[in-house]
Amino acid sequence: MASLPLQGLTVVAIEQAVAAPFTTSRLADAGARVIKIERPEGDFARGYDDVAQGQSSYFVWLNRGKDSVTLDLASAEGKAELTRLLDGADVLVQNLKRGALAKLGFPFDRLKRDWPRLITCSITGYGEDGPMADRKAYDLLIQAESGLCSITGGPTEPARVGISLVDIATGATAHAAILEALIARGVTGRGANISVSMFDVMADWLTVPLLNHEGGKTPKRIGMAHPSIAPYGVFTTKDGQPILISVQSDREWRNLAALFLGQPELGSDPQFATNVARVQNRDRTDAIVGAGFARMDHDQAVAALLAADVALASVSDMARLAAHPHLRRITVETPNGPVSYPAPGAVFVGETRAYGPVPALMSKELTA
Numbered sequence: 001m002a003s004l005p006l007q008g009l010t011v012v013a014i015e016q017a018v019a020a021p022f023t024t025s026r027l028a029d030a031g032a033r034v035i036k037i038e039r040p041e042g043d044f045a046r047g048y049d050d051v052a053q054g055q056s057s058y059f060v061w062l063n064r065g066k067d068s069v070t071l072d073l074a075s076a077e078g079k080a081e082l083t084r085l086l087d088g089a090d091v092l093v094q095n096l097k098r099g100a101l102a103k104l105g106f107p108f109d110r111l112k113r114d115w116p117r118l119i120t121c122s123i124t125g126y127g128e129d130g131p132m133a134d135r136k137a138y139d140l141l142i143q144a145e146s147g148l149c150s151i152t153g154g155p156t157e158p159a160r161v162g163i164s165l166v167d168i169a170t171g172a173t174a175h176a177a178i179l180e181a182l183i184a185r186g187v188t189g190r191g192a193n194i195s196v197s198m199f200d201v202m203a204d205w206l207t208v209p210l211l212n213h214e215g216g217k218t219p220k221r222i223g224m225a226h227p228s229i230a231p232y233g234v235f236t237t238k239d240g241q242p243i244l245i246s247v248q249s250d251r252e253w254r255n256l257a258a259l260f261l262g263q264p265e266l267g268s269d270p271q272f273a274t275n276v277a278r279v280q281n282r283d284r285t286d287a288i289v290g291a292g293f294a295r296m297d298h299d300q301a302v303a304a305l306l307a308a309d310v311a312l313a314s315v316s317d318m319a320r321l322a323a324h325p326h327l328r329r330i331t332v333e334t335p336n337g338p339v340s341y342p343a344p345g346a347v348f349v350g351e352t353r354a355y356g357p358v359p360a361l362m363s364k365e366l367t368a
Contacts, residue, residue, distance in 0.1 A: 004031025004353070009182075011035065011091040012082075013066070014073070016043040018139065018164050019198065020095040020123050021062035022171025023178065027091070028065035028356060029344060035085060036066045037073070042361045053336035055358075060339050064332045065356025073104050082106070086115055091178055095123040098133050108193050118191040119181045121174050127197040137198055139164040146202040151209050154223045170201045224315075230278040231256075231289045234315060241298035242315040245289075245305060250274055252310060259308035261292040333357035 009032040013024045016038070028034040036043075045058045052060040071078040082104075086092065092111070094101055101107070101122070111120050122128070125137020140160050143149050148166075153159025174196045181192040203210075209219045212228070219227045224244060226232035231253075232246045247253050253275075254267030266272050266288070271281050278285045293301055305312045314320065321327060328343040332355050339358075 006182075007031035009033070009090045010088055011093060012085050012089045013037065014082075014092070014094040014096060014101075016095065017045050018058060018062065018167035019170040019174070020093050021045070021059075022168055023121070023123070023174040024066065024093050025062045025064060026171075026175045026344070027178070029353065032091070034066040035089075036063065036068045036359065037082070037085075038068055038070045038361065040070050040072055042070070046361065052339045052341075053334055055334055055336055055339075060332070060334055060358050061341060063358050066359055068359035068362050070362060079105055086111075086118065089115070089118060090182075091119045091121065093121045093123070093174070093178070097136075098124050098128060112191070112193065116191055117185060117189065119178060119185065119194070120191070121178050121181075121194040121196065123170060123174055123196050123198070125197065126199050128195050132199075139166045139198075142166040142198045142202055146199060146206060147209075148202060148206060151206075151219045151221060151227075153221050155221055158221065166198050166202050169205060170196055170198045173201050225282075225286075228279060229275060230282045230285050233286065235286075235290050235293040237293050237296055237298045237301045239297040241301075243293065243298070243301055243305075244313045244315055246311040247275075248311065253278065255308040256289070256305075256310050260304045260310065261288065263288075330355050335360040 006027060009027075011024055011027050011032045011034045013020060013034055014037045015021050015024060021036075021043075024034045024036070043059065043063075045062070046056050048056045048058045051057050069081075071081055073079060073082060086106075108120065111118055124133070125135060125142065126132040143152075143160055143166055144158075146166075149158035149160060152161055174194070177194045177196060181194060185191060209227070212219055222233075224234045226246070229246070229248065234242045234244050236242050245256075247256055250267075250273060253272070254264070257266035257272075258264035270277060272278050272285060272288075296304065302312065316324070329340050330343045331338050331340045334357065
């Protein structure tokens with residue numbers, strides 16, 4: 001097997017929960033040695049649930065391929081061991097409370113002075129300064145504070161996104177930033193100090209709805225419809241099956257009108273010919289499309305939509321995902337036995353990657 005791109009790099013991770021472990025799991029997948037420092041009682045994500053062979057699904061997903069060591073960083077012995085680990089590290093990832101690392105004796109100026117090639121990545125809720133910098137921040141709290149919940153759900157009330165979206169987005173952002181810093185270090189020889197705020201990441205992702213609000217078109221919660229494209233939503237066939245369609249262009253609308261609805265004149269009708277007009281007349285647009293679906297059963301509707309080259313999807317659930325023909329899986333070893341779950345999204349053509357085991361909670365020191 002060919003060597004992995006980050007082989008030979010060492011990452012020290014003072015981490016727990018989801019965002020930072022997501023970052024370091026991807027570094028481990030790419031060949032880095034990730035040394036996960038846990039509190040004596042362990043990463044609290046170990047206790048989130050027990051569905052993966054009696055273990056936490058979060059922990060099993062995000063900690064494959066890592067070494068684990070428990071340290072009491074408030075003790076002299078723990079600080080000495082962290083110093084020893086940093087002496088051999090390329091990257092430090094940490095999501096302690098803001099200022100906690102400095103209180104332990106490892107402020108950023110010391111990290112830069114003593115380990116000038118070290119890339120430090122700190123994940124926080126609200127950044128290193130500002131009026132809310134000291135607040136605790138978890139995924140759903142940031143979903144709410146950023147305004148994401150206000151545009152999620154149906155008309156009656158806001159809702160959370162059904163996965164830890166903020167944590168995952170933050171972890172992916174940190175991963176990309178670390179890779180950038182590694183490339184830069186290869187040129188300059190210098191490390192970097194990266195700060196990634198969960199709030200900043202989500203605000204960035206909310207740029208489009210924010211600009212719509214500031215442009216006088218505040219987004220409304222409309223369930224599985226799209227706020228600025230029509231028709232884009234769920235329609236029900238005559239046998240009661242929901243199908244989601246997405247018409248992304250006026251050309252696609254003309255195809256839908258002619259080949260699916262059997263009403264080609266709608267393609268040039270000024271009330272429906274452009275997306276702006278269809279959004280303005282969303283209720284009428286959806287009613288016309290809904291009537292077309294109501295005339296067909298599921299299989300007929302899918303065949304007609306494909307013939308019209310209209311994008312569609314089933315409204316699936318976890319049972320359908322588990323049996324989906326496009327679901328790729330990996331199997332990782334865990335202390336309680338193998339667990340199979342979805343593979344990472346990136347496929348490196350011509351390579352077959354192996355994924356390391358999930359570590360048990362260990363109290364012994366690691367060897368160099």
